[in-house]
Amino acid sequence: MLRPQNAMTIFQLLDKSNCRRCGEKTCMAFAGAVFTGRRPLSECPRLDRQIIDTYSDNSQNRYDVEQNRDDYLEQLKTLIKGIDLKAATGGTGGRYENDRLIIKVMGKDFSITRNGTISTDIHVNPWVAVPFLNYVLYGKGMDPTGDWRSFRELADGRERYPLFQKRCEEQMKQVADSYTELFDDMVQMFSGKQVDPQFQSDISVVLYPLPKLPIMVCHWLPEEGMQSSLNVFFDQTADKSLDIGSIFSLDIGSIFSLGAGLAQMFTRLARRHGFEPPSC
Numbered sequence: 001m002l003r004p005q006n007a008m009t010i011f012q013l014l015d016k017s018n019c020r021r022c023g024e025k026t027c028m029a030f031a032g033a034v035f036t037g038r039r040p041l042s043e044c045p046r047l048d049r050q051i052i053d054t055y056s057d058n059s060q061n062r063y064d065v066e067q068n069r070d071d072y073l074e075q076l077k078t079l080i081k082g083i084d085l086k087a088a089t090g091g092t093g094g095r096y097e098n099d100r101l102i103i104k105v106m107g108k109d110f111s112i113t114r115n116g117t118i119s120t121d122i123h124v125n126p127w128v129a130v131p132f133l134n135y136v137l138y139g140k141g142m143d144p145t146g147d148w149r150s151f152r153e154l155a156d157g158r159e160r161y162p163l164f165q166k167r168c169e170e171q172m173k174q175v176a177d178s179y180t181e182l183f184d185d186m187v188q189m190f191s192g193k194q195v196d197p198q199f200q201s202d203i204s205v206v207l208y209p210l211p212k213l214p215i216m217v218c219h220w221l222p223e224e225g226m227q228s229s230l231n232v233f234f235d236q237t238a239d240k241s242l243d244i245g246s247i248f249s250l251d252i253g254s255i256f257s258l259g260a261g262l263a264q265m266f267t268r269l270a271r272r273h274g275f276e277p278p279s280c
């Protein structure tokens with residue numbers, strides 16, 4: 001059994017007609033979807049059964065990706081080279097200038113060139129780079145509806161929620177409990193906005209980690225023997241726009257990654273202001 005080591009190897013197996021019968025815009029997009037585990041190779045109707053049987057077990061890919069997030073990032077950058085960034089602009093809510101696709105990430109410009117080079121005013125780290133690239137490559141361009149869902153309510157969210165709660169919501173709650181200016185700073189530093197408190201919370205803030213993927217953070221203060229709590233909500237279109245968790249590893253799934261990354265960012269922010277949130 002042969003195991004493709006990257007998306008280009010899978011692309012070489014395809015007939016490169018870009019016929020779209022698989023539902024992807026190009027054969028390269030389909031190759032990327034197979035490599036990242038979104039689609040099985042068998043969903044290209046133009047492939048011979050023999051090729052599918054020879055290559056369809058990609059368990060080695062799963063292992064490699066799980067072990068190396070940087071490698072996954074490089075694969076996504078390679079896939080960027082196969083798409084028309086200018087054409088992708090509209091669906092992302094970004095703009096195209098000087099041969100770059102520019103998208104606002106937490107209110108800051110984040111740009112990518114045709115050769116996959118990312119540049120930004122803020123530090124590029126995998127938590128944002130992976131969702132950013134997946135958003136450009138696979139985002140469906142759906143406009144948010146304002147109908148909020150918990151992580152648990154998103155497709156495939158229930159089984160993944162315990163880890164999301166630990167790495168995102170619990171960590172954010174520790175920050176919010178000790179650093180009372182967190183929500184003001186979120187709004188000012190990351191172009192967020194405070195909205196009317198939702199779900200009977202004490203405060204609700206909406207942030208835009210990606211233009212069409214808002215996140216709402218709601219915090220409930222402690223009262224009468226009840227502890228404080230914090231929940232993160234996503235627009236109901238989120239799981240159609242981005243993957244909630246890769247089949248390789250939840251940690252590199254885009255929606256999970258956004259939430260966990262925000263929690264890390266807020267923890268760093270609190271420390272800079274002299275607060276030391278308890279570790280979860």
Ligand code: SF4
Pocket residue numbers: 014015016017018019020021022023024025026027030031043044045046047
């Ligand atoms: S169905 Fe196969 S040949 Fe057609 S675009 Fe998809 S991957 Fe390419």
